[in-house]
Amino acid sequence: MIDTILNAVPDPLLQIDGLGNIANANEPALIMLGDWILGRSHGTVLRQPALQSRIEAVQSGDATAEARFERSEQSGVTEYKVRITALQADGSRGLLLHFTDVTHLREAEEIRRDFVANVSHELRTPLTAVLGFIETLRGPAKDDPAAQERFLSIMEEEAQRMNRLVSDLLSLSRVEAAERMRPSDVVDLDGLLQASLASLRPRAEETGNTLSLEIDPSATSAASIIGERDQLMQVFLNLTENAIKYGGPDKPVTLRISRGEGRGLMRGPFVQVDVTDQGDGIDGQHLPRLTERFYRVDTHRSREMGGTGLGLAIVKHIVNRHRGRLKITSEKGKGSTFSVLLPAS
Structure with missing residues (x-):
């Protein structure tokens, strides 16, 4: 029954018995960690202090807990959210660990953060130039037609640059929104x-x-x-x-x-x-x-x-x-x- 339930779940699942050993694992968990884990202590298999600390908390009486687990692979670091749930059977307190791959969420957040930083940087430069020229036109160049013409020309170039950037951002947004159609x-x-x-x-x-x-x-x-x-x-x-x-x-x-x-x-x-x-x-x-x-x-x-x-x-x-x-x-x-x-x- 336990094997059937574990293997019905597409995410990696580990069952830890009352002695702290890995008693069972579904196929995704064995692919992720290897067949050798069965019968081994969870401390030997899952060597990450933050995860071990949450496992011990549930072993000590907490009903559930969550932690992060990272695996370094050839393609990069895969990050999992681990939900730890207490299991009571035959008078002993076991655990069930459910691993959910959240790498894509981390990558999406990194992309969003980099995107905002890049847009801010790309807009700050022309905006700073335009504001500086406005200040100059109101001050030292107020009565200098030649300087006014030169500065206005540069301001126009910077404004066009911002306009191109905004147009490309809108175009990219529209393309991404329709990418699956x-x-x-x-x-x-x-x-x-x-x-x-x-x-x-x-x-x-x-x-x-x-x-x-x-x-x-x-x-x-x-x-x-x-x-x-x-x-x-x-x-x-x-x-x-x-x-x-x-x-x-x-x-x-x-x-x-x-x-x-x-x-x-x-x-x-x-x-x-x-x-x-x-x-x-x-x-x-x-x-x-x-x-x-x-x-x-x-x-x-x-x-x-x-x-x-x-x-x-x-x-x-x-x-x-x-x-x-x-x-x-x-x-x-x-x-x-x-x-x-x-x-x-």
Whole structure:
């Protein structure tokens, strides 16, 4: 009966007898701690003082208690909330320990805290600049038209920077809210990419960049996909604009459509769009973190170019919503390629 009850629960459960030994454990607990724990003292298995102290409190008479238990694994630290409940059987006082994985709650709190700190930092700098210039315009520069014009121009740039940041924050919020809702419209990918390039071509001509679209022969039958046109347009505008900005002036930017057959989580035919620049490339140590919010390889350069540090985070969430993948490859001195893989319709 006890085995049946313990194994009916998907979370790890341990039964400790009146002598303090582990008398029983369900399958998740054995996977977490190992088969060797059965019959061993709980002090030998659960070597964390805070947890041991709460176990002793229940052994001494408390009905229930809660504690935290952490396990270091290859993927990081997993944190559990442990609920300890007294069991009375055959005149002896045993215990039942229920482990609940709360790692995701801790990670969510860390993300929220970092997000608030980053937003505050990103807004504080332009706000401080604007307030400083206002004070100067009211004081030393009150009767200096040339200084007023210069300061007002800088204030406008800082205000536009704050506006871009707020717009990207709202865009990221909307994308995250809809991330679990799969789009259902049929999108002409070739036409969408042509429209993206057309809208960015005037800007590219200012810096001497050439924009081109190549279609692999394998992709001639993959002109349409299931998606949301506006969001996909945002993805390719963002990636192409980044290629123009960070690839450097007078360099080509190429978009290429190809087709492939996926395995694993992305099983089945997919369409791949590569956005390639011929810039300085990105050091490999930065690649895993490029899609993090506010992460920049070169903070000063990014801000000078009007970047908010949120563009690739938005791209990642949109691609996730379309059940696709974002791959980034780069080599110092040889440019970068941002590849979007989307399920073919």
